[in-house]
Amino acid sequence: MDRANHPQHGGNRRYWAERYGFHESEMVDLSTGINPHGWSVPAIPAEVWQRLPESDTDLLKIAADYYGTETLLPVAGSQAAIQTLPRLRTFSRVAVLDxxxxxxMRGWELAGHEVLKIGSDQIESLLPGLDVLVLVNPNNPTGELFSREELLxxxxxxxxxxxxxxxxxxxxDATPEHSLCMLDRPRTGLIILRSLGKFFGLAGIRSGFVFATPIFLERMERLLGPWSLSHPAQWATKQVLCDHSWQSEMRDRLVVESGRLSELLRSAGLSPEGGSSLFQWLTTPQAAAITNSLAEQGVLIRLFKESSSIRFGLPGSANEWERLESALSGAELLRDVA
Structure with missing residues (x-):
């Protein structure tokens, strides 16, 4: 399989470790934006592994309490929805933030739609000619946050x-007060995606939700088919969404650690231009060279080639903080950036 022909994402630590001559365990992976202090999943009862997943009213009630709305559909992470949504429309002109x-973008293109890459400053002028507008909020990787008023x-x-x-x-999830999920009612043509992968640090269970009108969710459910969310994923999702004390403590912790990361980057001559509680982002003509230099020292970050930008996720331990600081200090080219 030629990786050059596939979209690049964070992660793939094994691949990058081999490329740069490290054992996988030696790499500090800051490329994903996933919470390194993820919720610890307890032992899952044996019967959960042995039974096919069923429609779970408790899951729906717990999720409705957490997100603030009952019009939801459990899915196998937001990726399942991203791949399904384009199949629910006839040919459309679609704009995706870049x-x-x-x-x-890949999902809408594969389904045969016309897709435009746009900046946030182009939304107002291009909107009259669009059928679909796709935004990540807060945006990944820039951290740009769109207000509820402008979105509506x-x-x-x-x-x-x-x-x-x-x-x-x-x-x-780190800033739930900005979510559109808690509107007074579902609205035709408004589709919201949520996932447990980032804030909760549970990317591996592939659990998420789609929020839309009941009619729209029925259409999507028919297309997804049975057993779209595994039984272990359902079980873990119920537990973590009920853990309100962990959620509150984690939101406070991530604010502090994101601020620490910002200061560390600034001290190395890299000034973040955007970010969130889980990452910091900046543009620089030397983005590719910085990414390579850090990888050569066993620190993996996320490179965005087209925008010549880089995203740093949060280190997960004292050792990882030290490794990042050391790698930044050891990157000769950063002296020219400062």
Whole structure:
């Protein structure tokens, strides 16, 4: 398989470790934006592994309490929804924020739609000619946060002519007060995606939710088919969404650690231009060279080639903080950036 022909994402630590001559365990992976202090999943009862997943009213009630709405559909992570949504529309003109999560653009292109890459400053002018607008909020990797008021205004303009606003809130759990999930009612043409991968640090269970009108969710459920969310994923999702004390403590902790990361980068001559509680982001003409230099020292970050930008996730231990600081100090080219 030629990796050059596939979209690049964070992770793939084994591949990058081999490329740079490290054992996988020696690499500090800061490339994903996943919470390094993820919720610790307790032992899962044996029967959960042995039974097919069923419709679980407790899961729906717990999720409705956490997200603030009952119009939801459990899915195998937001990726399942991203791949399914384009199949629910006839040919459309779709705008996707750039830079952003590349799978959104890929999904709509593979389904045969016309896809435009746009910057956030182009939304207002291009909106009248669009059928679908896809945003990540807060955006990955820039951290740009769109207000509820402007999102609803854009949605209304699209919905008036049968269009959609798709909002991917994968990084919203650290700032739930900005979510669109807690609107007074579901709205036709507004689709919101959530995932347990980032804030909860549970990317491996592939669990998430789609929020939309009941009619739309019925269409999506029929296309997804049975057993879209595994029984272990359902079980773990119920436990973590009920752990309110962990959620509150983690939100406070991530704010502190994200600030620490920002200061560390600034001290190395790299000034973040955006970010969230889980990552820091900046543009630089030397983005590729910095990424390579850090990887040669066993520290993996996320490179965005087209925008010449880099994203740093949070280190997960004292040793990883030290490794990052050392790698930044050891990168000769950073002296020219400062």
């Amino acid at each position: 830079p952003s999560y590349s799978e959104h 205004r854009w949605h209304q303009q699209l919905a008036d002519r049968g269009g959609w606003l798709v909002v991917d809130e994968a990084f919203m």
